Amino acid sequence: MDNLTHSIIGFGVGEVVHRSLPAEADTLAQRVRHRLLLVSCALASNFPDLDLFLTRLLPDPLGYLLNHRGHTHTALWAVPQALLLAAVLWLCWPSARALLRASRAARRGLALSVGVGFALHLGMDYTNSYGVHPWYPFDGRWFYGDMVFIIEPLFWVAIGVPMALIMRWRSLRVAGLLALFAALVAFAARGYLGWTSFAVLLLIAAVCGAAQWRAGGQGRGGLLLALGVSAGFIAVQGMASHAGRAQITADLRRSDPSSRVLDVAMTAFPSQPLCWAYVSIESNGTQYRLRRGVARLADVACPAGLSEQTQTVSGSVAELRALKSANCQVDAWLRFGRMPILTNGTLSDYRFASTPRGNFTTLRIAPAVACPQDIPNWGYPRADLFGVSSDIRTLGN
Numbered sequence: 001m002d003n004l005t006h007s008i009i010g011f012g013v014g015e016v017v018h019r020s021l022p023a024e025a026d027t028l029a030q031r032v033r034h035r036l037l038l039v040s041c042a043l044a045s046n047f048p049d050l051d052l053f054l055t056r057l058l059p060d061p062l063g064y065l066l067n068h069r070g071h072t073h074t075a076l077w078a079v080p081q082a083l084l085l086a087a088v089l090w091l092c093w094p095s096a097r098a099l100l101r102a103s104r105a106a107r108r109g110l111a112l113s114v115g116v117g118f119a120l121h122l123g124m125d126y127t128n129s130y131g132v133h134p135w136y137p138f139d140g141r142w143f144y145g146d147m148v149f150i151i152e153p154l155f156w157v158a159i160g161v162p163m164a165l166i167m168r169w170r171s172l173r174v175a176g177l178l179a180l181f182a183a184l185v186a187f188a189a190r191g192y193l194g195w196t197s198f199a200v201l202l203l204i205a206a207v208c209g210a211a212q213w214r215a216g217g218q219g220r221g222g223l224l225l226a227l228g229v230s231a232g233f234i235a236v237q238g239m240a241s242h243a244g245r246a247q248i249t250a251d252l253r254r255s256d257p258s259s260r261v262l263d264v265a266m267t268a269f270p271s272q273p274l275c276w277a278y279v280s281i282e283s284n285g286t287q288y289r290l291r292r293g294v295a296r297l298a299d300v301a302c303p304a305g306l307s308e309q310t311q312t313v314s315g316s317v318a319e320l321r322a323l324k325s326a327n328c329q330v331d332a333w334l335r336f337g338r339m340p341i342l343t344n345g346t347l348s349d350y351r352f353a354s355t356p357r358g359n360f361t362t363l364r365i366a367p368a369v370a371c372p373q374d375i376p377n378w379g380y381p382r383a384d385l386f387g388v389s390s391d392i393r394t395l396g397n
Contacts, residue, residue, distance in 0.1 A: 001148075001152070002150060002151045003049060003363050004151075004235075006120070007042050007046060008043060008155060008163070009120055010044065011042050012162070012163055012223055013113070013227070014039075014042060014113050014117075015035045015163065015170075015223055016227065017041065018037045019218060019223075021109050024028055024105065025103075025180070027101055029103065030137050032099050033105075033109060034109060035096075036113075037109045040086075041113035041114045042117070043085060043117070043243060044082065044085055044115075044116075044120075045117040045118075045121050045304070047072075047081055047133070048069075048072040048078070048081065048121050048122070048123070049072075049121075050072060051071070051072045052068060060360075061086065061362060061363055062329065062372050063335065064338040064360070066332060066336060066372075066378070067132050069125060069130065069131070069132055069133075071124060072231065075135060076137070078118040078119075082271065083205070086330060089110070092192045092379050093227050094249060116162055118386055119308045121261065122134050122381065126131050126150055128145060128146070129145075129146045129351060130144075131144045132251045135343060136376075136378070140377050140378050142381050143379065144265065145241075145268075147237040147241050148234060148237055148268055149262065149268040149270045153201060154201060154230065156183060156235050156273050157201050158204050158229045158230055159210040159230065160178065161203075161205040161208055162211070162212035162223050163176070163223070164180070165177075165209055165212050167344075184198055184201060185297075188273055188342070190305050191305025191384045192306060193303060194271075194301070195304075196300070197270070201271055208222050208225050208229065209222060210222070211225045214319050237268055240268075240273040241266045244266055245250050245264045245266055248278055248295055249280075251263050252280055253260070257318045258284050259283060259284045260282060261280065261281075262283055262288075262382070262384050262385070265279045265339060269302060269339055274297045274298045274300045274302075275294065275298070275303070275338045277292070277293070277308070278294070279351050283385060286316070287317060288316075288317055288385060289313070290315075290350045291307070291311070292311045293310035308354060313343070315340070316342075319342065320385060324346075324386065327367075329365075330347060332375045333361075334373050335375065335376070335380055336349070336381070337349045338351060338359070345365050346363060348360040348361050
């Protein structure tokens with residue numbers, strides 16, 4: 001997920017944790033705890049993405065592909081990261097340090113905020129089609145949720161509106177609500193969000209906001225409703241993704257019974273469970289074929305900004321296997337590539353063929369002067385093309 005979404009969810013959960021604990025002995029301590037839990041949960045919900053500072057120092061594209069959502073996005077490495085974040089807060093925040101010494105509720109709240117924040121980051125990253133491998137080093141397989149668009153405005157409005165209404169100063173409340181509304185308008189105007197979805201999001205914002213307003217100054221009704229709506233939305237998206245994958249797989253099998261459907265990567269449209277972009281891969285043993293297109297689960301108009309015509313490309317299984325064996329850079333790249341396509345001396349992941357900044361996964365194939373160092377032992381997403389069992393897990397498998 002994008003870091004704005006991670007932050008909004010972290011702030012929302014931190015606020016719920018704070019409001020669920022017994023009040024501190026005095027107003028000042030209560031304010032310090034409030035700030036501490038919000039900041040700690042929001043930071044924890046973003047902390048694993050500090051790997052982006054490392055990837056900027058490494059050669060493209062392998063540095064990014066193999067290290068973003070790498071070790072910092074594993075359950076094992078979440079523990080030292082959580083301890084590091086808690087230590088930084090302790091050392092750099094004197095008033096919070098004094099509070100934590102004196103208050104058991106504050107210590108419990110900090111542990112909950114940091115722990116839940118890290119879990120939220122891994123869980124939300126799992127929901128989209130990029131993938132994570134959370135159980136490394138015990139299990140190097142990639143796991144793909146294929147459920148939620150990487151920038152999903154529903155989380156912004158469902159959680160952001162109650163959070164804006166909680167703000168102490170009226171000017172900040174108004175600014176926050178206007179910023180959320182402007183973001184929705186921009187999404188719709190650019191063709192990423194349908195106007196029906198726009199209207200539904202406004203309704204969700206109004207309901208969650210009203211629930212928080214009725215809950216009162218220390219209530220949490222709107223925030224709990226927002227988190228419930230968010231969880232329900234993910235569940236609906238999961239069921240829709242499963243249905244879409246089944247529909248696409250059946251269509252592919254009917255069109256070419258001689259080929260085996262290896263995988264279908266599903267990418268959601270923002271706040272629209274009935275529209276899905278997909279990339280599928282089939283193989284007949286000697287050739288493999290990739291298709292890109294849009295699947296509609298009902299007769300609806302999908303947002304134009306993310307729609308595209310069906311496209312098909314193909315490749316040689318033998319050529320891909322030979323490159324994997326002969327070129328260590330290709331072998332390293334194949335620890336990331338879920339939908340590999342060879343064209344004009346380059347290797348790319350077809351999932352990202354139409355991103356606004358171009359396909360950031362493209363590797364120009366050349367004789368390797370030196371093999372890349374310290375390659376993580378992630379599983380090969382397309383191990384099924386190399387004569388071994390598949391190393392991926394998706395919602396539909």
